[in-house]
Amino acid sequence: MENVIILGTGCAGFTAGIYTARANLRPLILEGKQPGGQLTTTSEVENFPGFPDGVDGFSLMDQLRKQATKFGARVEHAFVDRVDFSGEKKLLFAGDKKFEASAVIIATGAAPRLLGIPGEQEMYGGKGVTTCATCDGAFYRNMEVVVVGGGDSACEEALFLTRFCSKVTLIHRRDELRASRIMAERTIAHKKIEVVWDSAVQEVLPDEDGMARAITVKNLKTEEVTEICCKGVFIAIGHVPNTAPFKEILELDENGYLVPDSNSMVKTSIEGVYVAGDCADHVFRQAITAAGMGCQAAIEAERWLSEGM
Numbered sequence: 001m002e003n004v005i006i007l008g009t010g011c012a013g014f015t016a017g018i019y020t021a022r023a024n025l026r027p028l029i030l031e032g033k034q035p036g037g038q039l040t041t042t043s044e045v046e047n048f049p050g051f052p053d054g055v056d057g058f059s060l061m062d063q064l065r066k067q068a069t070k071f072g073a074r075v076e077h078a079f080v081d082r083v084d085f086s087g088e089k090k091l092l093f094a095g096d097k098k099f100e101a102s103a104v105i106i107a108t109g110a111a112p113r114l115l116g117i118p119g120e121q122e123m124y125g126g127k128g129v130t131t132c133a134t135c136d137g138a139f140y141r142n143m144e145v146v147v148v149g150g151g152d153s154a155c156e157e158a159l160f161l162t163r164f165c166s167k168v169t170l171i172h173r174r175d176e177l178r179a180s181r182i183m184a185e186r187t188i189a190h191k192k193i194e195v196v197w198d199s200a201v202q203e204v205l206p207d208e209d210g211m212a213r214a215i216t217v218k219n220l221k222t223e224e225v226t227e228i229c230c231k232g233v234f235i236a237i238g239h240v241p242n243t244a245p246f247k248e249i250l251e252l253d254e255n256g257y258l259v260p261d262s263n264s265m266v267k268t269s270i271e272g273v274y275v276a277g278d279c280a281d282h283v284f285r286q287a288i289t290a291a292g293m294g295c296q297a298a299i300e301a302e303r304w305l306s307e308g309m
């Protein structure tokens, strides 16, 4: 039986790996279908402390992997599809494989929802299409950008982008925003924001270097298709937390995020089971906050294990 199994090799999982490995727990990290997590899909990370010149997401995750394995963490490619946390031994299943552990740290992250339109994947993560204004807004200084969505996140992203961008066009499928009233009013009133109602983005168009230069938008009432020039396309239609295996085992909120115990950011209602990173955080969703939660979960797991040893 393992001391501790960590699910996920994003910032949260690897940080938990570094801490538990340095505590001599020889953690086993299961990496799922996206080795290195979401950050591997972006070319430039400028806000992770310690990298004044920025770092590309893939290299950062490679460094975290090296740091965790250097101290004895083991990484195995396995996607956990079922868990049983009812006994003292926590059981995790990945297809035919079964794993057993005293403690489990769930750091399975989240996946941003995308539109599934032509050009989106090709220009995602460094070529103009992104899902994070906090991460990428500063790259679009004095440029025209669009935000797609109509909820609180879309409004927040649009308002944040007005600090950098010359113009922000918000594209929304309906004729009113789903966001809270105050957010919606603030967004609509902002002089840098134009809202395009009743419209859906059809395609992201590249320039000759493969970077986003425009989108085509269809008005869903008139069916008219127009082109909007923009260097950045910020998709803000939500995230899907990777928490399916924990349904009915741990508490999830209405959007599927794991809900930690009210007294802690990382403990759950089951002793020895901890959460970290974007799978339990719909607010901050940053590499550094995920890493911070990974550290907290690891220290909690280590303390809990040492009480029982």
Ligand SMILES: Cc1cc2nc3c(=O)[nH]c(=O)nc-3n(C[C@H](O)[C@H](O)[C@H](O)COP(=O)(O)OP(=O)(O)OC[C@H]3O[C@@H](n4cnc5c(N)ncnc54)[C@H](O)[C@@H]3O)c2cc1C
Pocket (backbone or CB within 6 Å): 007, 008, 009, 010, 011, 012, 013, 030, 031, 032, 033, 034, 035, 036, 037, 038, 039, 041, 042, 044, 045, 046, 047, 048, 078, 079, 080, 081, 107, 108, 109, 110, 111, 112, 124, 125, 130, 131, 132, 135, 136, 242, 245, 276, 277, 278, 279, 285, 286, 287, 288, 290
């Ligand atoms: C395009 C893009 C750009 C970004 N840029 C920045 C930035 O510049 N700065 C910043 O701070 N943040 C940025 N972010 C956000 C940042 O990537 C996330 O906040 C961070 O990756 C969250 O880390 P995590 O460890 O919680 O989860 P993730 O990175 O989502 O990793 C989840 C891990 O869990 C694994 N997994 C999932 N399900 C299972 C399962 N059932 N069994 C086993 N393993 C599983 C996955 O394979 C993956 O390894 C960006 C995100 C995107 C998408």
